[in-house]
Amino acid sequence: MKMAMKKIIVYSMLGLLQVGMFSSVAAAAPGSLHNNGSQRIANLDRNDHDHKRNEDRRRNHDERKRQEKERHEREMKRRPHESNREWKERQEREKDRHDKALREIAALLIGIAIGSGSSNN
DSSP: OHHHHHHHHHHHHHHHHHHHHHHHHHHHSTTOTTOOHHHHHHHHHHHHHHHHHHHHHHHHHHHHHHHHHHHHHHHHSOOTTOOHHHHHHHHHHHHHHHHHHHHHHHHHHHHHHHHHHHHTO
């Protein structure tokens, strides 16, 4: 008798778990009563707007990076009437400044990625 009672309890709990999983899947289905179409359209519009804004930020990031590389190349060239020692010192300063600028630009891109990831939740 104890064994039969244990089986009934176990099977009824498994049945309740399945019903619970089925109800959550049914509620999330596109044709569900709780999920109307206007809400989905609003979410798609927002995501499209976020996507365009992220593309603009990415384009801005790429442009800043390109400008920094061009500026760095110009600064690394030796100038007329510049001694070897002065040129090497300027190159070292420029390398440090360039690395700092690239890290700052990369940090902005990471911030964009984090921001766009958190807005989707």
